[in-house]
Amino acid sequence: MKALALVLAGGEGNRLGVLTDNRAKPAMPFAGVYRLIDFPMSNCLHSGLADVWIAQQYQPHSLNDHISNGRPWDLDKTYGGLRLLPPHQGGKEGGWHQGNADAIFRNRSFIAAADPDVLIVLSADHVYKLDYSSVVSHHLERGAAATLVTTKVPLEEASNFGTVEADGDGNVTDFEYKPDSPRFDLVTTEVFVFSTEKLLADLEDLAGEDEDEPLEDFGDELLSRMVSDGAVVEYRLDGYWRDLGQISSYWSAHMDLFSERPPLDLDDPDWPVLTLGAQRPPAHVHEKARNANSLLSPGCVVRGEIRCSVIGPGVVVEEGAVVNHSVVLDEVRISAGATVDHAIIDAGARIGERASVGTSSRASKVGDEDIAVVGGDCDVEAGATVGAGEQLPGSE
Numbered sequence: 001m002k003a004l005a006l007v008l009a010g011g012e013g014n015r016l017g018v019l020t021d022n023r024a025k026p027a028m029p030f031a032g033v034y035r036l037i038d039f040p041m042s043n044c045l046h047s048g049l050a051d052v053w054i055a056q057q058y059q060p061h062s063l064n065d066h067i068s069n070g071r072p073w074d075l076d077k078t079y080g081g082l083r084l085l086p087p088h089q090g091g092k093e094g095g096w097h098q099g100n101a102d103a104i105f106r107n108r109s110f111i112a113a114a115d116p117d118v119l120i121v122l123s124a125d126h127v128y129k130l131d132y133s134s135v136v137s138h139h140l141e142r143g144a145a146a147t148l149v150t151t152k153v154p155l156e157e158a159s160n161f162g163t164v165e166a167d168g169d170g171n172v173t174d175f176e177y178k179p180d181s182p183r184f185d186l187v188t189t190e191v192f193v194f195s196t197e198k199l200l201a202d203l204e205d206l207a208g209e210d211e212d213e214p215l216e217d218f219g220d221e222l223l224s225r226m227v228s229d230g231a232v233v234e235y236r237l238d239g240y241w242r243d244l245g246q247i248s249s250y251w252s253a254h255m256d257l258f259s260e261r262p263p264l265d266l267d268d269p270d271w272p273v274l275t276l277g278a279q280r281p282p283a284h285v286h287e288k289a290r291n292a293n294s295l296l297s298p299g300c301v302v303r304g305e306i307r308c309s310v311i312g313p314g315v316v317v318e319e320g321a322v323v324n325h326s327v328v329l330d331e332v333r334i335s336a337g338a339t340v341d342h343a344i345i346d347a348g349a350r351i352g353e354r355a356s357v358g359t360s361s362r363a364s365k366v367g368d369e370d371i372a373v374v375g376g377d378c379d380v381e382a383g384a385t386v387g388a389g390e391q392l393p394g395s396e
Contacts, residue, residue, distance in 0.1 A: 003136055004116035004196075005049045007040050008100050009124040010057030010087075015246045018375035018393045019346055023062035026124035028244070029329050029347075031257060031266060032297035032312050035066055036244060038275045039129070040122040045073045046271055047132040049120070053110075055085040055103045057096065065276075072274045085110070099216035105203045116196050121218075123190035127253055127264065128241040129271055130191065135235045139193040145231035146199070146223070148172060149191035151241045160243065161187035162219045164234060172232040177219025186234075189241050192218070202226065240264045247368040251344060254327045258293050258308045280313050288319060297330070304334070312347070321351075324360065335382070343372040343386075346394055352382035359388040 013025030020028070026037035037054075044052045052075055056063060069075075070082030085107050087096050097103035104111070104121070111119065118139060120132055130149065139147040150164050163184040165174035176182070206221055215221075226232050240263040242253045256263055266273055280299030285291055290305040297313040304321035312330040317323060320336040326343045334340060335353040343358035351357060357380060358372035372386045375394025386392060 001118070001136075001140065002116045003049060003051075003118050003120060003132075004111070004114055005040075005044050005052045005120040005122060005132070006085075006104065006111075007037065007044075007052060007054045007122045007124050008103060009037060009054050009063060010060075010097055010103060011125070012058045013125065013245065016250065017247060017391050018373055019247075019250075019344065020059075021394060022059065022376060024056070024059045025245070027059070027062040027066060028125070028250070029312060030127060030244070031254065032295050032310050033277070034266075034273055034275050036127065037063065037066070037124045038072075038273055039127050040124055041073045042272070042274045043128075043130055043132060044122075045075075045274065047130075049132060050075075050077070051080045051083075051114070051116075053083040053085055054124075055097065055107065057087050057103075060084075060086060068276050072276045099218075099220070101203065101206075101218050101220070101222050102215040104199070105207060105215050108200050108203065111196065112200060119194045119196045119199060121192040121194065125245055126190060126241060126243050128189070128237065129239065129264075129268075130237060132191075132193075135191070135193050138235050139195075139233070142170075142233045144193075144233045145195050145229065146226045146233075147193040148223075148232060148234050149189045149193075149237050150186050150234045151189050151237045152185055153187050155182060155185045158182035158185050158187055160245075162223065163187055166234045170233050170235075171230070172227050172234055175219075175223050175227045175232075177217070177223070188219075189237055190243075191237075193235075198226075198231075247344065247371050247373060248366055251327060251342075251371050252366060254310050255308065255325065257295065257310070278313060283311075286319075289317075304336075309340075326358065329376075342366070342370055342388065343374065345374045346376040346378070348377040349374045349380070349394070350378075351380045352384060354382055355380045355384045355386075357386040361388065 009026040013020035075082035093106045164186045244250045283296040283300045286303045289302045292307045294306045295310045299313045300315040303319040304317040307324045309326045314331040316333045318336040321334045321338045324341045328345045329347040334351045337354040338351045341358040361370040369389040373391040377395040
C-alpha cells in the first residue's frame with residue numbers, strides 16, 4: 001500500500017487580518033519557536049510517511065526558507081521525500097488554485113503519475129497531534145472512498161467548519177459546509193484520507209459538469225457527492241485540536257499553553273514537534289524583571305514584567321514595560337513604560353515608551369474584538385494608544 005501526503009499551504013488566511021499581509025498562514029509562528037506547518041509535517045514524520053508534497057500559492061517565499069527542502073522532518077531525500085507544488089502556467093492544468101479541491105485537480109497528473117493507493121490531504125494551519133497511519137488503516141479496513149477526521153466543537157462555533165452527521169458505526173450520513181445554522185457539533189478537522197482513484201474520478205466528473213466554473217473547496221460539492229454515494233466514514237480525534245484561522249483562536253491557542261495542565265504537550269519525547277531552529281543564545285531575564293507563567297524564546301531580553309504571555313525570539317522588553325496575556329512575535333521591542341495587554345504584536349514591531357496596546361479583558365470568552373493587533377515592523381509612537389480590536393497594518 002502506497003500513501004502520499006498532500007499539505008495544502010496556499011490559502012491567504014484573510015481572517016487573520018494584518019498578520020497574513022506578508023506571510024502565508026501556515027508560516028505563522030506558534031509558541032515562540034514553531035510555525036503552524038510544523039504540526040502536520042511532524043505528524044507525517046512520526047506517522048512514517050516518506051512522501052510529502054506541499055501545495056503553495058499565497059506568499060510562498062514566507063514558507064520556503066522555513067521548509068528548507070524538508071530537512072527538519074527528514075524529507076530531504078534523493079528519491080521521494082518532499083515536493084513543492086506551486087501554481088503554474090501552461091497546459092489545461094495551469095492557473096491559480098481556486099480552493100483545495102481545485103488545487104488537487106490542477107495537480108492531478110502529478111498525483112496520478114505517483115500512483116498512490118491513498119491520498120492524505122492535510123491543512124497546514126491547525127495545531128494537533130495525530131498518527132495518520134492509524135487513519136489510513138481505518139480507511140482501508142472500512143473500504144471507504146473517503147475518511148474524514150472529525151472532532152467535537154461547541155455548536156455555536158460549528159458554522160466555521162464542515163459539519164458532519166454520523167451513525168453509530170461511523171458512517172457519515174450527512175455533511176454541510178460552513179452552515180449558517182449548524183445542526184451538528186461534529187466537524188471535520190481538515191484531515192482527509194481519500195482512495196486516490198475514486199477522488200480523481202469524482203473531481204474529473206465535477207469539473208466536466210461545468211467547464212466554465214473552476215472547482216473550489218471540498219465542501220462545496222465533492223464531499224456531499226461522496227456522502228451521497230454512501231462511501232464516507234469518520235475517524236474521531238478525541239485529543240487537542242485547534243483551528244488557528246482567526247485572531248481570537250490564534251490568541252486563545254497560545255493561552256491554552258498556560259493552563260495548569262496544558263492540553264497540548266510540546267515537550268513530548270515520543271512525539272516531538274520538529275522545526276527549523278534558529279541559532280540564538282538563551283533568553284536573558286534581568287534582575288529587576290518579573291516573569292509569571294510565560295514562555296520565553298531564545299535570544300529575548302527581559303527587564304520588564306511579563307504575565308501569561310509568549311515572547312518570541314529576539315524580543316526586548318525594557319524596564320517598566322508590562323506584557324500581559326499577549327503573543328509577541330520575534331524581534332519586537334517594547335519600550336520602557338509601555339503596556340501590552342490582550343494583544344498580538346507581529347515581528348519587528350516597535351512599541352514606543354508609555355504606549356498602550358490593547359485592554360485587559362474580563363470576558364469569559366475572548367473574541368476578535370477583544371484583541372489588539374500590531375502588524376509587522378510597525379512603529380507605535382511614544383504615548384500612543386491602540387485599543388482592543390484595533391489592527392495597525394505593518395510596514396510593507
